[in-house]
Every structure is written in C-alpha cells, then in structure tokens.
Amino acid sequence: xxDNETPNSxxxxxxxxxxxxxxxxxILIPILIAFLSVASYAAYLYTKADSVFSESYEDDGRxxxxxxxxxxxxxxxxxxxxxxxxxxxxxxxxxxxALSDTLILATLNKEENSVNMVSIPRDSYVYIPExxxxxxxxxxxxxxxxxxxxxxxxxxxxxxxxxxxxVNFDAFIDVVDAINGINVxxxxxxYEQNSEDxxxxxxxxxxxxxxxxxxxLALARTxxxxxxxxxxxxxxxxxxxxxxxxxxxxSVFKYDNIIDAVGDNMTTNMTFDEMKSFVSYGxxxxxxxxxxxxLEGYDYQPGNTYxxxxxxVALSETKSLLKSHLEIEDESSVASDSNNSSQTTxxxxxxxxxxx
Numbered sequence: 001x002x003d004n005e006t007p008n009s010x011x012x013x014x015x016x017x018x019x020x021x022x023x024x025x026x027i028l029i030p031i032l033i034a035f036l037s038v039a040s041y042a043a044y045l046y047t048k049a050d051s052v053f054s055e056s057y058e059d060d061g062r063x064x065x066x067x068x069x070x071x072x073x074x075x076x077x078x079x080x081x082x083x084x085x086x087x088x089x090x091x092x093x094x095x096x097x098a099l100s101d102t103l104i105l106a107t108l109n110k111e112e113n114s115v116n117m118v119s120i121p122r123d124s125y126v127y128i129p130e131x132x133x134x135x136x137x138x139x140x141x142x143x144x145x146x147x148x149x150x151x152x153x154x155x156x157x158x159x160x161x162x163x164x165x166x167v168n169f170d171a172f173i174d175v176v177d178a179i180n181g182i183n184v185x186x187x188x189x190x191y192e193q194n195s196e197d198x199x200x201x202x203x204x205x206x207x208x209x210x211x212x213x214x215x216x217l218a219l220a221r222t223x224x225x226x227x228x229x230x231x232x233x234x235x236x237x238x239x240x241x242x243x244x245x246x247x248x249x250x251s252v253f254k255y256d257n258i259i260d261a262v263g264d265n266m267t268t269n270m271t272f273d274e275m276k277s278f279v280s281y282g283x284x285x286x287x288x289x290x291x292x293x294x295l296e297g298y299d300y301q302p303g304n305t306y307x308x309x310x311x312x313v314a315l316s317e318t319k320s321l322l323k324s325h326l327e328i329e330d331e332s333s334v335a336s337d338s339n340n341s342s343q344t345t346x347x348x349x350x351x352x353x354x355x356x
Contacts, residue, residue, distance in 0.1 A: 045255050052263030053272045060147060060269045065160035072162050074108075074277040078326045081106045082153055083239075084166040086141060100141040100149055101169075101221070102235055105157065107325045113281060114289035116325045117239070118318060119232030120153070125300055125307035128152050136307060146267070156315075159322050163270050169195055171265030172220070173213030175242060178257035181210045182241040187234075188225055192218035228308060229294050236292040243288075293318060 064071040072079050085102030103120040122138040130140060130148035140152040150161045173195060176182055185208045194201035194214050202218035204211075211219065220238050223231040246258060268275075281288055295318060300309035323329065 045259070048256065049259050049275075050272050052259050053268075053275055056263050056266045056268055057271060058146075058267040058269060060150075060164070065154065065162060067154060067158070067160035068162070074162075074274050076110070078107065078109045079162040080159060080322075080326060081108070082150060082161045082164040084141065084146065084149060084164060085172070085235075086166055086168055098142065099138040101138070103137065103149070103153065104232075104236065104239070105153060105159065105161070105322070107159070107322050108278070108281065109325050109327070110280075112289065113287075114291065114325070115281070116291045116293065116322065117236050118157075118293045118295065118322065119236055120156075120295055121228040121232060121297070121308045123228055123306060123308040124156075124295065124297065125309050126152060126156050129155055157322060158319050159326070160328075163268065163274070165266060165268045165270070167262070167266045169217055171262055173217055174261030174265070175246075175258055176211070176213035176216045178254050178261050179242070179245050180254070181212050182216055182238065182245055183208065183210050184216070184219065184234075184238055184241050186211075186219060187230075190218070190222050190225065192222045192224075194218065232294045233292065236294075240290050240292070243290075247288075293321070 083102070083104040083106060084100050086098045087101045099122070101122065103122065105118045105120065107116045107118075108114075109116075120137060122136065124137045125134055126137045127134050128137070128140045128143060128148065129151050130144040137152060137156070140149045144151075146164055146166055150164055153159075154161050186204045186206050188206050190202075190204050191200045192202045192204075193199050195217060202215055204215060204219065216238055220231075220235050295310055296314035297308050297310040300307040
C-alpha cells in the first residue's frame, strides 16, 4: 500500500470496477439474448422452409432445358425462371385445367445482381407444340399444364426455361397480407371482382396507396379500362413491390407467414437447396436491379376471336436482350431451328370463343 493510499480508497476503486463489470454485463446480456433469439428464429425458419418448400417441389421429369448443353447451377450460373399465375379455384371449378392468367419470364444475372422480367400478354398468338397449332398462349396450360407452358415459352423466345414457379391467386393474396400490404400506384378508379368472383367487390381510387392482398390482386387482374399490355406492366410493378418489401429488414419476422402463404399455393421444379441460392440476390450489398419489359405487338382478329399478334422485330430484340442477360450465344439453337422448320402455322380450331 502506498503512503497516500488508505484502505477506504482501495475499497472505492474495487467498488468502481465492480460497477463497470455490472454495466458491461447489463449491456451484453440483452444483446446476447437478442442474438440467441434471432439465431433460434433463423434456425426455426430454415427448418420450416425446408419442410414446406420441399412439399412444393414437383419433378418435371427433365434434368435440364433442351436449350442448355449442361444443367445449370444457380449458385454460379445465370438462370431463368418462368412465373405462372393460374386462376384455379373451387369457385371456378377449373382446378387442373385452368388457363394461365399471368406469364412472366425472369432472367437473373449473378454478377450484376440484376433481374430482367418480360411479361407475355395472355392473348399472344403463338405456336403451341403440345397441340401443333397457333392460338392464345394462355391456352397452353389448359392443354398440357406446366410442361406445355414451359415448352411454348421456350419455343417462342428461344430461351431456356431453367426453373418454373406456378402459383394460384390465393398465394398472391396471402403473401401481400403477410407483409402488411404493399405501396403501389393505382392508375385510375376501378371496380373489380374479388377472389371469390363477387363483381364490384373491390373499389380503388387513383393514386399511390397501400393495398392489401385482395386489393393488390384486383389491380393485377383488371384490364377493363386499358389493355393486357398495361396489365402486364402493373403486374411487374406489383411483383417488384412485393419482392422489395419482403427482403426489407422490417419483414424479417413476417417470413413465417410468407412461407406458409407461398408453400400452400405453389408448385415448382426447384429444390430447397436451389431456392437458397437466390437469397444472395436480396442480401447482396448492392441494390437488386430490376428491369421490366413487355412483348410488343398489335390487335389481331381474323374471325370472332381476339388475339395479340407479336411484332417480329420487337420479339427478335427481346430474344437478344434476354440472351445477353443470361450471357448465352445470340443464336437459335439447332434444336429450336429443327422444331421451327417442322412446325405448321395452322390456326386453332374454333375453340376460343369462350376464352377470356
């Protein structure tokens, strides 16, 4: 003990050290609890997602697209995903043979952390290999389900469809509600039916606003006051809003509900391990870059049925854009050329009068 130090001063120093330790522990304990809680929640989500999404897996019987030389690895390769929105419901009694209401092909570039989305108008007049003639592209699903739709899109765009995701509108509603709605621009006042086909049940006014699941679905479906092209653009904007809000920090603790909403209403040829590889697009330090496109064309009505005739020049430009984004050669594959040379351009039988 020094000459100037007393027993009391030494006790005071020890008391201060103890207080500092208590303060440090007071700060560390809640941080540690929070960390363990988040870690436990993450482990729970992982286990749940593995179980739910594994049940959504549907083997399509093909190892890879015929337009690929090798099977893609989404952890390393640029890939494409065909998003199919199918309006199946017990109310409509069309489960299993419904028309596809929404078709969007998304290409993902790993290095650029970017996504290109191309909306394919549902009335597009295209060749459907499943039946061997041209008709509306949304009929492909009713003729041959997912396989016929994938084959038709590959034939149209000469782009490999590596993965597909098919959802019904219940999933769309539940996901939007799970993230407490989305903020989008409503272009005009509209009255639209709800998911139970009750006419005029949804009333929206123009302007930027927060929409719940039913309201967002009504906006995605309506085309009464414009056309299918504008409808496709709205769907792309809605998807962008859903994705951006879903990957935001505020939605982390809503993932439980999102998993339930998607898993109950989705089928896909992606395994859970392949799904996990796409997390990097949302968690990258750089912002996810979205670009949206719609196939250009014009009205075409050779008889009693309306079609949307795609513009060949614009279609060719879209093919080049997608191939460039996927970083594949801008040349039609031998397989595609062979298929096209053997196709006929016979119009469909008169079975489109009840299409919508």
